[in-house]
Amino acid sequence: xxxxxxxxxxxxxxxxxxxxxxxxxxxxxxxxxxxxxxxxxxxxxxxxxxxxxxxxxxxxxxxxxxxxxxxxxxxxxxxxxxxxxxxxxxxxxxxxxxxxxxxxxxxxxxxxxxxxxxxxxxxxxxxxxxxxxxxxxxxxxxxxxxxxxxxxxxxxxxxxxxxxxxxxxxxxxxxxxxxxxxxxxxxxxxxxxxxxxxxxxxxxxxxxxxxxxxxxxxxxxxxxxx
Numbered sequence: 001x002x003x004x005x006x007x008x009x010x011x012x013x014x015x016x017x018x019x020x021x022x023x024x025x026x027x028x029x030x031x032x033x034x035x036x037x038x039x040x041x042x043x044x045x046x047x048x049x050x051x052x053x054x055x056x057x058x059x060x061x062x063x064x065x066x067x068x069x070x071x072x073x074x075x076x077x078x079x080x081x082x083x084x085x086x087x088x089x090x091x092x093x094x095x096x097x098x099x100x101x102x103x104x105x106x107x108x109x110x111x112x113x114x115x116x117x118x119x120x121x122x123x124x125x126x127x128x129x130x131x132x133x134x135x136x137x138x139x140x141x142x143x144x145x146x147x148x149x150x151x152x153x154x155x156x157x158x159x160x161x162x163x164x165x166x167x168x169x170x171x172x173x174x175x176x177x178x179x180x181x182x183x184x185x186x187x188x189x190x191x192x193x194x195x196x197x198x199x200x201x202x203x204x205x206x207x208x209x210x211x212x213x214x215x216x217x218x219x220x221x222x223x224x225x226x
Contacts, residue, residue, distance in 0.1 A: 044205035046102035046130065048076040049087065049118075053109030056080050061135070061188025062108055068198055074205055081107065084114035088121045095127045102130035102204050106197065108188035109159070112137035112152075116163070120144045131204045133197045135188040136160035145169045151176065151200065153193055158184040 050066050052059035066076040079087060091103060103122070105115035112134035119129045123146040132150040134140070136159065143150055143165040149172040154160035162175040182190050 042073055043075070044073045044202075046074065046104055046201075046205040048074055048104040048106060048201055049091075049115075050076060050078045051081045051084060051105075051107035051111030051114050052078065053081060053107075053111045058185055059108040059111055059188055061190075061194065062106065062111065064189065065106065065194055065197060068194070069201060072198070072202065074201060081109075081111040081114045084118050085121070088118045091118070091122060092125055092127060095122075095125070103128070104131045104133075104201055104204060105129060106133045106135075107137070108135040109138055109184065113140050116141045116143055119147050122146060131200060133200060134163070135193070136184050137163065142166045143169055143171075143173060145171070147171050149200075150174070151197075153178050153187060155179050155182060155184055155187060160184060160187075 048066070048069055050062040052062050062078050066078045069076040105118055107113070107115045115132050115134055116137075119132065120141060122129060123144040127146065129147045130149075132143075132147055132152075134150070134152045134154075136154050137152065138159045138161060140152075140161055140163045143163055145166055145168040147169070150163065151174050152163045153176045154162055155178055156162070157179050162177075163173065165171075165173050178187060178190075178193070182193075187193065
């Protein structure tokens with residue numbers, strides 16, 4: 001069915017007015033697109049692999065940290081500690097394929113133990129680990145020499161252990177005794193420690209945290225145990 005409108009004149013798209021209308025529309029659209037791009041946080045290089053401990057129920061602080069990192073533009077994933085070996089294989093494959101973005105590992109309890117296990121497996125292929133942040137490991141191996149820096153928050157009054165390093169280790173290692181401030185089941189959910197961990201990730205992935213973190217709780221800091 002066709003409808004004829006009496007007195008209607010089809011506009012000419014070659015007229016100056018039509019051309020001006022088209023250009024104005026394109027300009028407004030470009031401004032909107034630019035505004036959306038500026039509002040969205042830029043993706044930072046690197047990936048943070050976080051590992052929960054026993055039964056996936058005592059390490060939900062790892063999920064909290066991952067959520068905050070994703071909001072800041074840092075790619076993150078959370079897994080149970082039992083999956084570490086297969087995920088290490090995936091990291092090796094990506095590195096061999098040319099991916100040189102920073103590898104960052106975090107874990108709580110048994111999940112903290114496997115971060116070092118992953119690092120030791122990557123060391124066999126000379127793959128660097130930019131940062132490890134651990135929350136109260138219970139049976140950690142020695143830190144290999146491919147790790148650039150590791151921070152270990154632990155509670156020695158419970159199951160927590162300080163970490164030590166291989167003789168060839170040249171990176172930075174800090175054992176932070178949190179015995180006076182928290183316990184094994186809540187250390188990964190501590191807001192102050194989470195802020196410190198995230199700030200370290202932000203530094204590794206291209207810049208400091210956008211807002212000043214709260215002052216950390218008092219803690220005893222020691223080097224690797226003798």
